[in-house]
Amino acid sequence: xxxxxxxxxxxxxxxxxxxxxxxxxxxxxxxxxxxxxxxxxxxxxxxxxxxxxxxxxxxxxxxxxxxxxxxxxxxxxxxxxxxxxxxxxxxxxxxxxxxxxxxxxxxxxxxxxxxxxxxxxxxxxxxxxxxxxxxxxxxxxxxxxxxxxxxxxxxxxxxxxxxxxxxxxxxxxxxxxxxxxxxxxxxxxxxxxxxxxxxxxxxxxxxxxxxxxxxxxxxxxxxxxxxxxxxxxxxxxxxxxxxxxxxxxxxxxxxxxxxxxxxxxxxxxxxxxxxxxxxxxxxxxxxxxxxxxxxxxxxxxxxx
Amino acid sequence: xxxxxxxxxxxxxxxxxxxxxxxxxxxxxxxxxxxxxxxxxxxxxxxxxxxxxxxxxxxxxxxxxxxxxxxxxxxxxxxxxxxxxxxxxxxxxxxxxxxxxxxxxxxxxxxxxxxxxxxxxxxxxxxxxxxxxxxxxxxxxxxxxxxxxxxxxxxxxxxxxxxxxxxxxxxxxxxxxxxxxxxxxxxxxxxxxxxxxxxxxxxxxxxxxxxxxxxxxxxxxxxxxxxxxxxxxxxxxxxxxxxxxxxxxxxxxxxxxxxxxxxxxxxxxxxxxxxxxxxxxxxxxxxxxxxx
Numbered sequence: 001x002x003x004x005x006x007x008x009x010x011x012x013x014x015x016x017x018x019x020x021x022x023x024x025x026x027x028x029x030x031x032x033x034x035x036x037x038x039x040x041x042x043x044x045x046x047x048x049x050x051x052x053x054x055x056x057x058x059x060x061x062x063x064x065x066x067x068x069x070x071x072x073x074x075x076x077x078x079x080x081x082x083x084x085x086x087x088x089x090x091x092x093x094x095x096x097x098x099x100x101x102x103x104x105x106x107x108x109x110x111x112x113x114x115x116x117x118x119x120x121x122x123x124x125x126x127x128x129x130x131x132x133x134x135x136x137x138x139x140x141x142x143x144x145x146x147x148x149x150x151x152x153x154x155x156x157x158x159x160x161x162x163x164x165x166x167x168x169x170x171x172x173x174x175x176x177x178x179x180x181x182x183x184x185x186x187x188x189x190x191x192x193x194x195x196x197x198x199x200x201x202x203x204x205x206x207x208x209x210x211x212x213x214x215x216x217x218x219x220x221x222x223x224x225x226x227x228x229x230x231x232x233x234x235x236x237x238x239x240x241x242x243x244x245x246x247x248x249x250x251x252x253x254x255x256x257x258x259x260x261x262x263x264x265x266x267x268x269x270x271x272x273x274x275x276x277x278x279x280x281x282x283x284x285x286x287x288x289x290x291x292x293x294x295x296x297x298x299x300x301x302x303x304x
Numbered sequence: 305x306x307x308x309x310x311x312x313x314x315x316x317x318x319x320x321x322x323x324x325x326x327x328x329x330x331x332x333x334x335x336x337x338x339x340x341x342x343x344x345x346x347x348x349x350x351x352x353x354x355x356x357x358x359x360x361x362x363x364x365x366x367x368x369x370x371x372x373x374x375x376x377x378x379x380x381x382x383x384x385x386x387x388x389x390x391x392x393x394x395x396x397x398x399x400x401x402x403x404x405x406x407x408x409x410x411x412x413x414x415x416x417x418x419x420x421x422x423x424x425x426x427x428x429x430x431x432x433x434x435x436x437x438x439x440x441x442x443x444x445x446x447x448x449x450x451x452x453x454x455x456x457x458x459x460x461x462x463x464x465x466x467x468x469x470x471x472x473x474x475x476x477x478x479x480x481x482x483x484x485x486x487x488x489x490x491x492x493x494x495x496x497x498x499x500x501x502x503x504x505x506x507x508x509x510x511x512x513x514x515x516x517x518x519x520x521x522x523x524x525x526x527x528x529x530x531x532x533x534x535x536x537x538x539x540x541x542x543x544x545x546x547x548x549x550x551x552x553x554x555x556x557x558x559x560x561x562x563x564x565x566x567x568x569x570x571x572x573x574x575x576x577x578x579x580x581x582x583x584x585x586x587x588x589x590x591x592x593x594x595x596x
Contacts, residue, residue, distance in 0.1 A: 035421065039420070084406070085401065097418075098420055099413045099418045099420070099423070102406065102409060102410050102413055103410070103413060103414075105399075105402075105406075106399050106402070106410055162397075163397025163398055163399060163400075164396075164397050164398070164399065164410070164411075165397070166361055166391075166393050166397070167391065167393065167396070167397070167411060167414065167459070168414055169361050170359045170360055170361050170386055170389060170391050171386060171411070171414035171415055171416075172383050172386040172387045172414075172415060172416050173413075173414045173415070173416060178414075284379065
């Protein structure tokens with residue numbers, strides 16, 4: 001929605017005779033009449049047209065009668081639609097398609113409770129790291145930070161936290177697509193929060209960023225194993241292996257732990273790339289559940 | 305048993321699914337046609353497993369089935385089955401912060417209705433159908449149990465599916481809500497195939513043109529409700545004391561006992577109900593004796 005900045009009546013940002021501080025641009029009105037005006041501009045037009053007789057009259061002039069009737073029907077329908085929540089509105093304003101925004105709004109780990117828990121864990125870990133002042137690296141933070149995106153992604157799609165999981169499984173939307181729609185923002189949010197926590201550890205410099213590649217490696221490996229092991233066992237196994245690896249590394253050296261060395265970072269990058277490839281190649285296996293291993297169900301030519 | 309539907313819309317043969325050593329489905333073959341088919345059986349009979357298999361939530365270990373001519377054994381066929389499917393699971397989950405409208409809209413998106421205007425029109429239509437228009441803006445966590453079930457039914461109906469799978473939708477509803485729900489299911493059964501799992505024989509008597517009874521993962525009866533009722537003809541009698549020879553007996557509101565099983569010679573036979581036929585069907589050996 002753009003205000004009518006070229007309006008010769010001088011309504012740009014100023015109240016005119018009918019009390020309006022702006023009017024819908026003619027191009028937008030034409031798009032509205034054709035049903036081509038997209039949200040959130042569409043919402044603004046809907047709201048404005050209700051109150052503005054001048055724009056309604058102009059709409060009647062620019063649109064053909066059939067399209068206008070359809071427009072009024074759409075307006076009537078829109079008025080019935082409950083306003084979306086904060087997250088959904090924010091996503092739409094950021095340019096996310098409204099149907100994708102709704103799928104994201106249903107993502108369990110994008111709720112405030114989960115995000116609050118992640119922030120709390122990071123704050124405590126950062127405080128502990130600053131208090132300990134270990135010379136080599138913030139060990140506790142670097143051990144924990146890769147696990148948060150792994151857990152977030154694991155919980156974003158699956159029967160553990162998603163109450164509509166079974167409905168999603170039997171829907172025609174491809175499971176891999178739904179998983180990706182939810183994984184990308186969850187991973188992004190987790191990495192941003194981890195990044196902000198890293199900024200709170202300035203004394204370690206770039207060493208405090210050594211969680212990033214392990215985080216990507218763990219998350220990608222968890223996703224790649226999910227079709228075979230299920231959405232609970234796969235990330236659980238990956239997280240457990242990470243912890244065991246750190247414990248073993250700590251017992252074998254007094255210096256920088258192996259995963260945080262240059263070699264360790266290189267291996268993490270390789271694992272992340274390999275697991276991402278396997279995840280993509282196994283995308284069709286996210287299409288269904290089976291009785292024993294969720295996601296590993298139907299395959300072409302199977303018994304069903 | 306009566307003839308099977310001549311033009312089945314859903315056809316399954318030899319469906320078998322084992323959980324560990326237990327056969328949840330054991331060589332199950334069914335054919336469904338248009339209208340409401342009831343699925344009766346005790347707990348653990350395999351009703352929910354059969355519904356989940358037919359809804360493509362779980363693949364069977366053995367056997368095959370088609371829904372509206374589509375084979376879910378192939379990716380393309382499975383997509384078509386899912387496009388034609390409306391599914392109300394046994395314990396439907398909701399995103400509690402969603403309103404009724406948002407939840408149905410969410411399911412509509414999962415069903416690939418991405419055009420906002422058309423999708424919202426469809427959501428309004430199904431919410432109207434289940435008489436929830438007035439509360440469409442209310443959060444689901446603030447709705448009553450009956451209303452939530454209707455929201456779940458609306459979600460199942462969105463997209464006008466040709467095959468509707470309903471898993472015990474009337475559980476936990478009070479009598480008035482149950483009656484309303486029956487009206488909705490009866491209307492939903494017009495022009496589409498509905499498979500209704502239930503513990504309530506009244507649901508079957510009032511709604512279904514066919515009924516399937518499952519016991520221990522197998523189909524024990526398939527036919528019309530009248531045929532199931534007829535199984536108990538001459539095998540239900542009234543007495544002043546519980547008859548020890550009866551397979552089941554209980555005191556009725558009038559004080560007399562209603563007995564089901566093999567009646568004594570001088571028994572005071574009474575008109576059987578669908579429930580009597582169902583109970584006798586569960587008692588496998590008794591049915592076999594009677595059939596002979």
